[in-house]
Amino acid sequence: MSTTTNVPVTAPVLTENEQLAQINSDYTERYGFHDAENYLYKAPKGINKEIVEKISEFKSEPQWMRDFRLKALEHFFAKPQPTWGSPMLAEVDYDDIHYFVRASERAERSWDDVPEDVKNTFDRLGIPEAERKFLSGVGAQYESEVVYHQVNKDLEAQGVIFMDMDTALREHEEIVKQYFATIIPANDNKLSALNSAVWSGGSFVYVPPGVKVEMPLQAYFRINTESMGQFERTLIIADEGSYVHYVEGCTAPTYSANSLHSAVVELIAKPGARIRYTTVQNWSTNVFNLVTKRAVAETDATVEWVDCNLGSKLTMKYPSVYLTGERAHGEILSIAFAGKGQHQDAGGKIIHAAPNTTSNIFAKSISKDGGRGSYRGLLEIAKGAHGSKSKVVCDALLLDEFSRSDTYPTIRISEDDVNVGHEATVSKVGEDQLFYLMSHGISEEEASKLIVNGFIEPITKELPMEYAVEMNRLIELQMEGSIG
Amino acid sequence: MTEIVDICTLQDLPPGAMRLVEYDGLEIGVFNCAGTVYAIEDRCSHDDGPLVEGILDQQACTIECPRHGALFDLKTGNPRTLPAYQPVDTFPVIIDNDLIKLEVE
Numbered sequence: 001m002s003t004t005t006n007v008p009v010t011a012p013v014l015t016e017n018e019q020l021a022q023i024n025s026d027y028t029e030r031y032g033f034h035d036a037e038n039y040l041y042k043a044p045k046g047i048n049k050e051i052v053e054k055i056s057e058f059k060s061e062p063q064w065m066r067d068f069r070l071k072a073l074e075h076f077f078a079k080p081q082p083t084w085g086s087p088m089l090a091e092v093d094y095d096d097i098h099y100f101v102r103a104s105e106r107a108e109r110s111w112d113d114v115p116e117d118v119k120n121t122f123d124r125l126g127i128p129e130a131e132r133k134f135l136s137g138v139g140a141q142y143e144s145e146v147v148y149h150q151v152n153k154d155l156e157a158q159g160v161i162f163m164d165m166d167t168a169l170r171e172h173e174e175i176v177k178q179y180f181a182t183i184i185p186a187n188d189n190k191l192s193a194l195n196s197a198v199w200s201g202g203s204f205v206y207v208p209p210g211v212k213v214e215m216p217l218q219a220y221f222r223i224n225t226e227s228m229g230q231f232e233r234t235l236i237i238a239d240e241g242s243y244v245h246y247v248e249g250c251t252a253p254t255y256s257a258n259s260l261h262s263a264v265v266e267l268i269a270k271p272g273a274r275i276r277y278t279t280v281q282n283w284s285t286n287v288f289n290l291v292t293k294r295a296v297a298e299t300d301a302t303v304e305w306v307d308c309n310l311g312s313k314l315t316m317k318y319p320s321v322y323l324t325g326e327r328a329h330g331e332i333l334s335i336a337f338a339g340k341g342q343h344q345d346a347g348g349k350i351i352h353a354a355p356n357t358t359s360n361i362f363a364k365s366i367s368k369d370g371g372r373g374s375y376r377g378l379l380e381i382a383k384g385a386h387g388s389k390s391k392v393v394c395d396a397l398l399l400d401e402f403s404r405s406d407t408y409p410t411i412r413i414s415e416d417d418v419n420v421g422h423e424a425t426v427s428k429v430g431e432d433q434l435f436y437l438m439s440h441g442i443s444e445e446e447a448s449k450l451i452v453n454g455f456i457e458p459i460t461k462e463l464p465m466e467y468a469v470e471m472n473r474l475i476e477l478q479m480e481g482s483i484g
Numbered sequence: 485m486t487e488i489v490d491i492c493t494l495q496d497l498p499p500g501a502m503r504l505v506e507y508d509g510l511e512i513g514v515f516n517c518a519g520t521v522y523a524i525e526d527r528c529s530h531d532d533g534p535l536v537e538g539i540l541d542q543q544a545c546t547i548e549c550p551r552h553g554a555l556f557d558l559k560t561g562n563p564r565t566l567p568a569y570q571p572v573d574t575f576p577v578i579i580d581n582d583l584i585k586l587e588v589e
Contacts, residue, residue, distance in 0.1 A: 075553070182565045187553030294566060322569055353569045382570065 026477065031251035032284055033124070034224050035117045039143075043100040045227065049073060052197050055100050059166055059200075062173060072186035072196030079190040085376075086343045088314040092288050097229040097260050099198045101143035107164045109150050118142050125251065127220050134466060136215040137162045141232055142222050144200040151217070159208040162217050165233050168204030175206060179235060183266035183294050192292045195231045195264040202232030202263065207242040207273075216245040216278075216464060223252035223259055223287065234265040238273035238301075245276040247467065251311070254284040258313065261287055267295035267303055271325060274302040280467055282474060283311040285341060291317045299325030299354075306462050309336045309344050310474055318376060320349035323357035323385075330359040333459045335471075337478055338371030338403070347377040347394075347408075352418075356387040363394040364456050367403035368478070374406040379422075383414040390419070396426045397455050399448070449479050491584040497521065502547070504536045507588060512575055514584065515558055518542040522558040523575040523586050530554050530568040 041058070043051055052073050056066040082089060108114050111128050122128060122140050131138040137151035139162070146164035155162070161172065169176050186196035203219045223230050238244050252259060261283060269275045275295065283289055289312040295303040305319035321330030332348035350359040365373030375394040396405035407424050429451050437447035452475060453460075460468045489507050491514055497503060502515040504526055513526040513536040526535050528549040538550040546555045546564060554568035561574040576587040 185548070185553030185555065185565050185567075187548065187550070188567065189552070296566065322566055324569055351569065 027284065028254055031125070031282065032254040034253035035121055037225055038115070038117065039101055039103055040105065041100070041102040042225070043098055045098055046095045047073075047076075047097070047099050047194075047198065051099050055198060055200060058100075058102065059169075061169065064177065065169065068181070068186065069197050072193050075187045076190060076193035076197055079193060082190060085316050086314050086345050086374075088288075088343055089316070091258065092260065092290075093258070094194075096227055096257070098225065098227055099229050099231070100200060101225055101228060102145055103142045104145070104147045107139075107146040107149040107167060109148075111148060114148050118147050121222060121224070122148070122220065125220065125222070130218065130466065134215060134464070135218050136213055137217040139164055139203050139219040140222070141201045141219065141230070143224060143228060144230065146201045152215075155211075155213060158211050160211060160213060161204065161206040163204055165202040165204050165235065166200065168235075172204070172206070175237070176204065176235070179237060179266070179268060181266075183268065183296055184264050184292050189292060191262045191290045192264050195233065195262050195292070198229070199231050199233040199264065202234040203236070203246070204234070205236040205244060205246060207238045207244045209240040210242060212243040213245065216247045218247045218249070221248065221250040221261075223261065223283075226255040227257045227259060229260045229262070232263050234263065236266070236275060236277070237268045238270060238275045240270045241272040242270075243274045245278065245464075247278045247280070247464070249280045249282070251282050252284045252287055255286050257286065259287045261289045261291070261312075263291045263293075265291070265293040269295065269297045269301035269303050271299040271301060273298075274304075276304040276306065277319075278306040278463060278467065279308060280471060281307075281309045281311055281315065285311065285313050287312045289315040289317065291315075293317065293319040294322070295320065295330075296322045296324055297328035297330055300327050301325060302329040302331070304331040305333070305348065306459070307332070307334045307346065307348070308459070308463075308471055309334075309346050310478065312344075313341065314343045314345070316345045318347045318349055318378075320351065320378075321359065322351045322353055323359065324353045326354045326356055328354060328357045330357075332361045332363070333462055334361075334363040335456050335459050336363075336365040336373050337475065338365065338367045338373040339478055340369035340371060343372045343374070345374040345376060347375045349378040350380070350390060351378075352381040352385040352388040352390065355385055357385060358388065359390045361390075361392045361394070362458060364397070364459060365395075365405060366397045366399065366452060366455065367405055368399035370402040372404040372406070374408065375424075376408040378410045378412070379420065380412045381415050381418050381420065386415050386417040388415070388418045391421045393423045395424070395455070397452065398426065398428050445479075449476055452479055485589070487588050488578065489586045489588050491586060493582050494521075494579065494584060495582070497584060500540065500542055502536050502540055504534070505586070510588065512586065512588075513547065514577075514586070515540055515547060517545045517558055521577045521579065521584055523577050524556065524558060524561045525572040525574075527572055528552075528554055528556075528568055529563065529570040529572050
């Protein structure tokens with residue numbers, strides 16, 4: 001993720017059609033390539049009890065996990081497909097998905113032991129390089145399973161556990177059993193039920209009391225095959241007074257058939273702990289990204305979600321924080337960029353369940369070329385959560401008259417002594433702003449980029465430097481040719 | 485004021501069975517958990533859905549809300565998983581010879 005390319009300051013003069021064709025033009029080159037399929041196992045398309053049993057058998061799981069999966073499958077079949085959110089949801093064909101693909105035998109601790117073509121993929125994505133430069137640990141998932149996992153030796157010596165979820169179930173079964181699915185039960189929603197039935201890979205992080213993990217841990221998720229389903233499961237437990245920053249990125253090749261990414265992510269911040277979870281989602285535009293993410297923050301704990309959604313065909317994702325302990329703090333920073341044919345239905349939820357808790361939700365969406373950006377959020381202050389404070393700000397920027405922005409905010413307050421603010425704006429790139437910048441000799445395209453960068457800057461400044469650079473580059477690429 | 489309400493005989497509520505009792509505007513779920521009877525408010529504190537239509541785990545002594553999967557401890561009424569985060573009321577159970585009775589305020 002640390003590789004950058006120089007974007008020319010002055011773009012060549014192109015016709016509108018040429019400019020439109022240029023959008024995401026380097027996705028295929030940078031992320032959209034795919035490898036030959038030299039797999040150890042690839043499940044046939046479709047989901048049934050046999051597939052779920054096969055996954056459990058492959059992983060030699062304990063009986064309780066096998067039972068959990070089978071019960072979740074029943075919930076998945078029993079629950080109807082949601083009808084809210086996006087009309088695109090009706091296009092998800094659960095029978096046209098491969099639910100399990102095994103690319104390598106195990107999660108290796110050296111890149112040299114990872115199958116060569118898989119290693120080459122991650123080399124092209126810049127993961128080993130980023131690991132050397134600025135990360136405390138890396139997990140790399142290819143299709144259904146993690147192929148590489150490594151954590152800094154000093155952290156390991158301090159008792160930090162960072163490993164793929166399958167290994168964690170084998171090596172730390174008791175901790176996994178204690179927390180798994182307590183934040184997001186299998187039956188929470190149809191997609192969490194599906195994930196619970198067929199989950200594979202993902203990260204397990206445990207940070208002991210008082211340990212601060214100064215450099216981020218990163219997971220990178222890669223889909224390679226067509227019509228693939230990726231269902232990773234992540235569980236992060238930050239024990240008392242500890243700190244961890246976890247970063248995830250994701251890409252896939254561009255195919256005509258749709259793929260499905262449906263993760264479940266559970267975070268537990270114990271008293272005084274802080275977890276920051278950053279996502280830079282850049283799936284190809286044939287991926288349905290339907291993810292459930294939820295955190296609990298106990299007394300004096302802080303959970304921050306920094307959620308950047310650039311890719312995918314449809315994303316529906318609303319990271320949430322339950323503030324269950326007094327003075328807990330929750331923060332959701334969300335950017336969504338919806339281009340042609342994309343619907344980014346993103347937002348967040350904060351539940352104030354204890355007194356004197358505080359929260360912020362800052363959501364920004366940019367829509368262009370007929371893309372649709374939706375903010376969907378919930379702010380709830382429960383009875384007894386007196387003295388709580390919250391601020392919700394959602395801003396949308398429309399870059400043309402074909403694009404769409406929707407805002408669906410819900411606020412429920414059951415306590416009198418609270419302070420809640422909500423602001424929402426929808427704006428177009430203003431003629432006067434463009435005129436002002438162009439009068440200073442800046443081209444229209446550059447002026448437009450500057451306005452967009454200024455719009456998202458409050459969130460990109462929260463990203464680690466390397467990711468902020470990458471994010472700005474991606475946004476610039478999306479913006480290429482946006483002036484017709 | 486506490487009232488004692490007759491529910492049914494133990495034979496009518498064998499281990500693994502549960503039933504809804506409506507009394508004076510209250511809806512109470514009564515559960516036989518491996519031979520011990522518990523009674524809690526029949527309301528998921530997450531979104532007010534009924535609990536007695538859920539899955540009873542006799543070993544863990546929990547009821548799972550059928551709507552979003554929140555697990556409630558039948559002994560305490562406390563949620564063991566999200567999305568519920570507030571407890572529901574519990575009711576003392578009296579076994580009088582063979583008869584199950586509840587104390588209701």
